[in-house]
Amino acid sequence: MELEVRHLRALCAIADTGSLHRAARQLGVAQPSLSTQLRRIEQELGGALFLRARTGCRPTPLGRLVLSRARPLVAEMRSLVAEARSAAVAGPRLRVGSTASRALAGWLRRLRGGGQEPALHMDVSANTLLRMVAAGQLDVAFVHEVEGTPLRIPAELRLRVLLEREPQFVLLPADHPATAKTEVELYDLAGDRWMIDPSVDGEWDGVRRMFRAAGVEPDVLHGDYHTASALVATGEVVTVCQPTALPRPDLAVRRLRGDPLGVRLLLAARTDTDLDGVFPALAEAYWEAARQAPAYRTWLDREQPQTPMSRPSSRHTATTAGRT
Missing domain, CATH: 3.40.190.10 (Periplasmic binding protein-like II)
Known part of the structure; x- marks a missing residue:
């Protein structure tokens, strides 16, 4: 016998309900069928997973070990099914990662207005977000790189610079x-x-x-x-x-005074196509947020009077993998 997700789901149901009868009803199967399935699972794993008593079923030490590994797998499968069904109806969601930024709200609003449905993942660590993009867990990530402390940018990523120095x-x-x-x-x-x-x-x-x-x-x-x-x-x-x-x-x-601390603002993705699909909306959202901030607007008017406030300037250049 080879364990399958349905077997793990059955174990979780027995543990959650504390009863073979209630678990069978929850799973929509006959209790004798569930009892037979549990015996086969226990034979496969080499030990009893539950103690049966009149008061119900409770996990043995081996059962608790198996359940600790089974629950995340069942939850992940449930999430996968839900995400797949949602994507089948509405199309796949754009997985966006970002460090904190006031441009986020405007960016997400523009993406939705353009027909994309973003799912947002926030993290204080830019390096973590970049690794997630490289691993295929995110489609794009908007991050900042503190001056003098380069980020560890995976070689396979493509970058676009929103602002060289903020x-x-x-x-x-x-x-x-x-x-x-x-x-x-x-x-x-x-x-x-x-x-x-x-x-x-x-x-x-x-x-x-x-x-x-x-x-x-x-x-x-x-x-x-x-x-x-x-x-x-x-x-x-x-x-x-x-x-x-x-x-x-x-x-x-x-x-x-003197702007002693600065960061570089970057958008990262695995392909230039991914960048092209979201960068204009990000740039518009960023300059919208800049216009709304009195101190920053004053700084821009004085230090960079030629910088457009509604679209990216020539300073916002595309780059390939790695640092520019």
């Missing part, structure tokens, strides 16, 4: 003294406590280089940026942020 700004409490300026000197924040997310690939290395170059050694906490924003609002910390971040009554976004 300056990173700083998020401050709205009542911070430095908000009196439109551009903040890093030494003005040397006495503040900073929060940085070290799980973002290259982030902590980039920030440390920035501090070192400025000759400052502020107190640093490690945490995710969602938590950091909440702590900034209460005056506990300051943190770096993307220039597309929007101010709030309790938060201010400011440029760091």
Whole structure:
């Protein structure tokens, strides 16, 4: 006898219901048939999987071991069937990966408007997303590469550069003294406590280089940026942020003078065709988000007055595998 998914499904049903009778009813089979199937499975595996009693069935140690491996397989098969049925009706979904970005909402909206149905996978690690694209688990990934810390880009991937260098700004409490300026000197924040997310690939290395170059050694906490924003609002910390971040009554976004920290924005896929199908929508969404961010719009008007705000500029070039 060779175990099949239906056998694993039967084991899971017995464990979940605690009864051969209830499991048979759930599976739509006769109880004697299920009992015979269970005996054959136990013979194949070499031991009892359940203890039978008047109160029901409960897994033996061997049963718990088998169930620990069976459940993920059954769940994966269930997911595969559901995804296949959905694709048969509506067509396959576009699997999009991304690190955090305010351009995401506009990008997904444009993709849907163009007839594509995106499924989004978020991750703080750009390297993880790139590996998923190379492995065929994602179709495209929008990631950022911290200046001075190159990403590990699989050789088989194709890249398109959305922006060669996006300056990173700083998020401050709205009542911070430095908000009196439109551009903040890093030494003005040397006495503040900073929060940085070290799980973002290259982030902590980039920030440390920035501090070192400025000759400052502020107190640093490690945490995710969602938590950091909440702590900034209460005056506990300051943190770096993307220039597309929007101010709030309790938060201010400011440029760091000299733009000491930057990232490169990349779109990755396995083929140029995959890139061509989604890059224009991403570029439009990014510049839409840029227009909505007052501090970033001011920076663009001053530093790159020729950069179109509604479409990618000549700086947004296509590249082949690897780094440019």
